[in-house]
Amino acid sequence: MPAVTVERLTKRYGKKHALSGVSLTIEPGEMVALIGASGSGKSTLIRHVAGLERGTGEPCRIEVFGRRLQERGRLSREARSIRRDVGVVFQQFNLVGRLPVMTNVLVGALGRIPGWRGTLGWFSDAEKGTAVRALTRVGIAETARQRSSTLSGGQQQRAAIARALVQGAKLLLADEPIASLDPASAKRVMEILVEICRHDGITVMVSLHQVEYARRYCPRTIALRDGVVAYDGPSSALTPAFLRELYGEASEQLILPEGDFVDLPAARPARPQRAEPALATV
């Protein structure tokens, strides 16, 4: 039974096609990267699998662990109970800034405990223990009592991952989790994602802006272009030449400008030098 099945997913905003007939299957325990230029539909796809958006009414279907999440643009009755099994990590972390980190992480337990207890905020010692263990795993246990708005971006993203861990998610969807982070924090977050995939067997689907991260951390990559799956296969095949073929001019924004990754093949496209004369006149 696959972890995620997407069949002919189409999404239109007005006349614009955000996704057109996307089909894919992800097996349990996989770590899959989703790449593509801005506006290629990565976030839209992830938000559909998370059940936060509904496809446009054509015959399209999304199943998560064999349970129907949405079909023909309608969320199924099970949508809320499926969401419990799906952790989502967002580009802007989506923590509640004024609440302590601990509460933000305990929110992950809401789907599993009796509704009245969650609503009143009565978490048991066992649940608090789970939250502290999750925070320790991502390495920010010392921040538990701080307001989450006081944390750095990298720490906030790790708190968001801890929330997904407390949730006991079997599938983790990460929507550009490192796009607003500095390189060191980005690396740390990607390593944590790899670790929870390997150690806990959690299926991870992560959208990335830069293909280097996909090549380094994810065995499989799905590349989107204008809302269509343009490539689905091993990440190792994504050479700069292949990306240029796939995306043309747009491939430039998928490749890191700085040499953060020493194991890159030498054959990188020469980057245009336009920016420099403009700088000199300032």
Add this chain to the structure above:
Amino acid sequence: MNHTAPTAADVPLPPRDWSRTLFNFVVWGGLALALAWSFAPAEIYRAVNLFTDAGNMAEYASGFLRPNFKDIDYYIEEMILTVQIAVWGTTLAVAASVPLGILSSNNITPWWVYQPVRRLMDAFRAINELVFAVLFVVAVGLGPFAGVMALFIHTTGVLAKLFSEAVEAIDPRPVEGIRATGASKLQEIVYGVVPQVLPLWLSFSLYRFESNVRSATVLGLVGAGGIGQVMFESIRGFYYSETAAILIVVVITVTIVDLMSQQLRKLVL
């Protein structure tokens, strides 16, 4: 670098925006027309009487120059009762405004919920406290409880609107983060919405408490208890010295309440 600074000729002035000019003309012209139209009905021409009949005013005001503090204990007692009316009226209104404010927010509820709730709140707000006080005096009899109810209903109308405006301005992303964990709609509000709006809600509530202390001082005019009742009786009996003493007690109390509430609001924001 043979880069020269741009001269005035290089940078043409952007063309004048005539629609903007016209708009300004209409707005200011409209205001002038409204003032001219209201001049006679509002009897503004009688402003000269302020100077020609200044003697009458001085004579009347001189009655207030010797405040009589003989019954100060009674005044303070009634003033405290007035503040107590405001405390209960505001607290009940805050409690009711939390659910009603959330129900009238268009990012939380569908239109067929928020439209009726908003219209009901409009009605609560549109009717003055004094009018409600008259109604409640008829319903529950003369006394402070009628005043509490009057403040409660009117303030609910005001606070529910302010609360819902705060809710409509929240950042939706944290709420989505909560929803993604499989939380219920109520839990989304408790964990995602309320923490974001709480400082504003507290600030609005404190501000309304200030206003309600001021409003409560006149509720006594219609028999709804407190210092207003005492004040009205002494005005009607031409006891100028006593009225002056009461007014001083009111001004001091309102100032103290305003200062304290301002300090508290600074703390929560």
